[in-house]
Amino acid sequence: MVEEGSGRGGGANGGRGSAGTVGGLMNPGMTRLGEPVMRWSSRTHSIAGVQEELERIWGSISLATPGSVPSAAAGRPGVAEGGTGGTDGTDGPAGVNPAVEERRVAARSSVMNLVVVAGRGETGERAAAVVHGLTGRHPSRTIIVTPADPDGPAWLDAQVQAHCILPSVDSPETCAELIYLTAGGESGQHLAALITPLVVHDLPVTVWWPSEPRLESSATKDLLDMADRVLVDGAGWSGDGLDRLAQLARLPGEFAVEIADFGMLRQSRWREAIASSFDLPRLRPFLGAIRSLTVSYAAGDGAPRSTNVVKPIYHLAWLASRLGMTVVEPLKASETPWGGYHGVVRSGRRHIAIALQPLESKVLRGTTLEVVIEAGRGPHALEVRVTGQADGITVDTTVDAEPMPDRHYLVPRRHEADLLAETIEDAGAHPITAEALAMAAALVGKPVPGHRLGARAA
Amino acid sequence: MATKAPPKPARPPKARPAPATAPAPARPASPGVPAATGRSIREERLTHNGKRHRAPKAPDLNPLRKGLRLERVPDPHVMVLFGATGDLSHRKVFPALAQLWRTNLLPQDWMLVAIGRRPYDDDSFRDDIRKSLTENSRVPLDPAVERQFLERISYHRGDFDSEAMYDSLVERLDAIDAHHATAGNRLFYLATRPSDFPLIVGQLGRCGLDHEVHGGGWRRIVIEKPFGRDLDSAKRLNREVGKVFRESQVYRIDHYLGKETVRNLLVFRFANGIFEPLWNRRYVDHVQITMAESLGVEERGSFYEETGATRDVVQNHLLQLLTLVAMEPPATFEAEALRDEKVKVLRAIERPDRTAVAADVVRGQYGPGWVAGERVTGYREEHEVDSKSETETFVALKLNVDDWRWSGVPFYLRTGKRLPKRATEIAIQFKDVPHRLFESAQSNPEPNLLAIRIQPDEGIVLRFASKVPGLGLDIRTVNMDFTYGSAFSTDAPEAYETLILDAMLGDASLFTRADEVEAAWTAVDPILDAWLDEPPPDFPNYEAGSWGPPEADRLIERAGRRWRRI
Secondary structure, three states: OOEOOOOOOOOOOOOOOOOOOOOOEOOOOOOEEOEOEEEEEEEEOOHHHHHHHHHHHHHHHHHHOOOOOOHHHOOOOOOOOOOOOOOOOOOOOOOOOOOOOOOOOEEEOOOOEEEEEOOOHHHHHHHHHHHHHHOOOOOOEEEEEEEEOOOOOOEEEEEEEEEEEEOOOOOOEEEEEEEEEEEEHHHHHOHHHHHHHHOOOOOOEEEEEOOOOOOOOHHHHHHHHHOOEEEEOHHHOOOOOHHHHHHHHHHHHHOOOEEEEHHHHOOHHHHHHHHHHOOOOOOHHHHHHEEEEEEEEEEOOOOOOOOOOHHHHHHHHHHHHHOOOEEEEEEEEOOOOOOOEEEEEEEOOEEEEEEEEEEEOOOOOOOEEEEEEEEEEOOEEEEEEEEEOOOEEEEEEEEOOEEOOOEEEEOOOOOHHHHHHHHHHOOOOOHHHHHHHHHHHHHOOOOOOOOOOOOOOO | OOOOOOOOOOOOOOOOOOOOOOOOOOOOOOOOOOOOOOOOHHHHHHHHHHHHOOOOOOOOOOHHHOOOOOOOOOOOEEEEEEOOOOHHHHHHHHHHHHHHHHOOOOOOOEEEEEEEOOOOOHHHHHHHHHHHHHHHOOOOOOHHHHHHHHHOEEEEEOOOOOHHHHHHHHHHHHHHHHHOOOOOOEEEEEOOOHHHHHHHHHHHHHOOOOOOOOOOOOEEEEEEOOOOOOHHHHHHHHHHHHHHOOHHHEEEEOHHHHOHHHHHHHHHHHOOOOOHHHOOOOOEEEEEEEEEOOOOOOOOHHHHHHHHHHHHHHHHHHHHHHHHHHOOOOOOOOHHHHHHHHHHHHHHEOOOOHHHHHHHEEEEOEEOEEEOOEEEOOHHHOOOOOOOOOOOOEEEEEEEEOOOOOOOOEEEEEEEOOOOOOEEEEEEEEOOOOOOOOOOOOOOOOOOEEEEEEEOOOEEEEEEEEEEOOOOOEEEEEEEEEEHHHHOOOOOOOHHHHHHHHHHHOOOOOOEOHHHHHHHHHHHHHHHHHHHHOOOOOOOOEEOOOOOOHHHHHHHHOOOOOOOOO
């Protein structure tokens, strides 16, 4: 995905002397449409050093912005032929190539600060790959921080990179910075102190935990103080994930943060499909007459509380919060194998049985298999059965035992880069997430203090 | 000030056959008149209101949709596309519909009946659409999605003037209603030649296809421009359409209004606090609106001979942009409020008399020249163009918007074919500083400018003066530049996607109202009239690849201003 420059370039911007420090311009001529290219990479060992490098990047990149034609676009109509001399940074010092006509300016643009707290090195690599996919859509300053060797002496290793992308033939190149920080010893315990000097001021700070966050630790609390948005993936947490889910739901009250969970974002295709069943005016009244909500999910074994059920809970929580329900009996894990979770919610005077049902399946554990909504109005009964497949969602609706035509929504599963982009585009407190998260906490019996549950949102 | 209420299209009585399904029940005594029960009118009204306005059992909106992409999706409906085999349908309408389908924005119970003269059946027509989708799709379609989409399209062959075709169409639509949840909702889309509009509209009226019965679904009609070729013909067309459809059922497409940047103009003006205070005669020196095309008339020679740049671009696109720049803030972001404000601007445009046309309007026609490194022929040598043609391919004009906000601020508009590049831009030129403080500076700073680029490189530029670093005091003008591409994902919908979805949802904000069309013609008609009597002196008067005839430069330079270099 990212083209690594094979050598160091840029005589004037070369190494800075200290041991192991390399730095400077890379790949000055390479740009392919839509593919990020690393234009700068350097290494340093202090926060002051990182700040210095960041300043130097922009001085150099704007000078060396190639006017060359992206190789992928060569031969397209409307694109003049251009030289691609000095393309890979290995053949001599990089810099302005006078033979190449200056056609576009690299625009440094940032839409946010993204702080990735990576527990292990490979988590950081994975996150970096996702961020690269985002460069064209939402260039941001990304800081990937990995605490290491907590009992050793304090040390810091920082790598500063700039990645540029050409979104389309007739637009300027956009660039974004990526900083890898590995913090050893005690400096890894004071993440906020490392990160605060490096964020672009006036831009929102999103803190992303690709793995399991330690929400109770003091280092995390410091980070949350400086964050505007918190991004987690609840479906990846250990156990059934419910304790952490309840903790997560309390964060907006304790800190001024908005929460986004990839687990919930991934379900948007389900929500669209479920909502669409009730677009038909004659079925809409059934929404006020629901009798039961059941979500089945994939489980490896039937042992109680062994499978992460964050995603199935989100389905229930979304429906319950949207339909203004209140919790009567929180979901309780059955102690028998394959027993699942059962509870009761209330809508007006009507009690509604809710359940999470584990099913043996080969798909990833914790994946939602089916959402079933049963409703009855007088003599009329409605059953909406929504099932997920790899390529989309199918909705089977039965009214009074008479099936309506199946509807199949073709929506492929989305990648993390798309989800990350979506969270950024949905800036501002997302009503679905905030309400569903609070409802989820109530559903597992740990309601957020002070949250008016069941009060129908205006 | 002209604050006349918009003329209400008279609705002449018409004989309409009763709907085929059920005879209309005998009309009960007028509901407004109280029956002889001895109650006072007030009591009567209260009880009636109590009955009528009880909260409906079914919520109007689907509560599950809140927070999803659309809080409302279009109702299930049948779209009836006239001119389905034409170029516009293939290049724009079907690709837009396919994108809406791909992103699940169309209801599942959506059907399309395509009407054309050519001998297709459902399968061969779908094959044709598949081909044009491959060529014209913004985002390629997954084969399964494409199959699903095409399955919803059926072909109905017939001539627009054949009554039998409409009768069988009625049957066909009823049959679709019987099998799908389309419930009588119809969207008629006229992608045909404008000369066919009255015919089709009349036939739709004859069959009662315009008729919105209670609980029987909505009926809407989408009409493509041009809306007439002068004020008279526009009025005639509006009258013809108005005989059958109410104005609220009519959606006139000017695809320019569906473009993201144009819609952003409203957001820019009315969602920002700092520009609106400057947006008036006190701070604005003048406004320039440019819509330049590098292409010639291509294959549309015979069409262009009939229209010319004034009818093709000025009357609709340029005046629409002008109204968006000049309008007052609407009271609400609703279709009628928005369009009321736009009509007010059009009415405030000063109608030029003969001398003003001679002085403030420049027309041009391109001769041979070089564009983008290629030799191109002159307009008179183009295919299907008269060798002595007097059609204008370039217009530059100065308009005055005579209202409280803009009095004395000239609006310079220009458009042309075979100009050096394709670019559309609105530039707000602010007044110069009242006092030059830095007299020792070597160059005087230019006055501030706000430019809104509509294409290409959509974005906004603010120009201001800055000190050149150094010991002396030198001033240079710098730009603060915002480009869409660097701040947002570039996956913006096509104008047609936005507009078709809006028509399906019944939101007419981005469509042109009848009185708006007429007001725009009123502004342009005096120019066309003056030209009828005075043949152009020296056509062709500009070289292809130049920025128009020299008179256009003189038009603006008279007032000590100049056209922006774009």
